[in-house]
Amino acid sequence: MTLLEIADLHISYGPVDAVRGVTLDVEKGGVVAIVGPNGAGKTSILSAVQGLVRTRSGTIRLRGAEITDWSPERRARAGIAFVPESRGIFGSLSIAENLSLAACALAEKATAAAQIERSLELFPVLADRLNQRASVLSGGERQQLAIGRALVSSPDLLVLDEPSLGLAPVILDGLFASLAALRDEGRTILVVEQNVSRAVRLADHVYSLRGGLLERLENPQDLVGDPAFRAKHLGME
């Protein structure tokens, strides 16, 4: 079953055509990664899925229902959870408060409590520090809290913007192991990621976005160490 369908999406900021006709499906239980250089339009696509940016044309569907004009809140209630690049956690609140805040809006409190338990199992470092302020967490721990919080609503679709950003390789091992665990338990994930080798290992399908145009990579694992690929798809020498 196709959970998310993006069809011929165009996004412009004044004269800047940031996304130029992107079509992308995410199957239920699948992991889709979008790689690409800075300014390619990756965050714009995720913002459109979340309902934070006005689309010029195109449609976005969730479980077959068109959500293109839905508010971000309605999309969240329909099962889309977003982990922004900035992590978006509340530093002055404790880790427990950050997690329970995400549960506030949910009708199913028991489900939320069970999911908070599940998030703490997935990220034990949070369980050990529940009453500490989130501002004391390291970058990797903040990312774990941001993902753990997004999971509180038991979302049908987890959307992550650059989870590896600013994190040391040793931290990334743990983070991507957790994401792989989520994948293996059947979660549906759409992730934007500049770390191509991590993205390729995690995802079922990898797309390259350049200049607002999307291209499916057929055998991305063969390309990871290829300098020509890096130059073409990531703008790296």
Ligand SMILES: Nc1ncnc2c1ncn2[C@@H]1O[C@H](COP(=O)(O)OP(=O)(O)OP(=O)(O)O)[C@@H](O)[C@H]1O
């Ligand atoms: N609010 C905005 N107003 C004007 N231009 C914008 C706005 N947001 C993004 N852009 C432009 O749209 C293009 C795509 O930006 P976007 O942030 O989607 O790319 P990205 O691939 O996520 O880049 P990065 O990896 O640097 O975050 C860029 O040229 C950017 O400068």
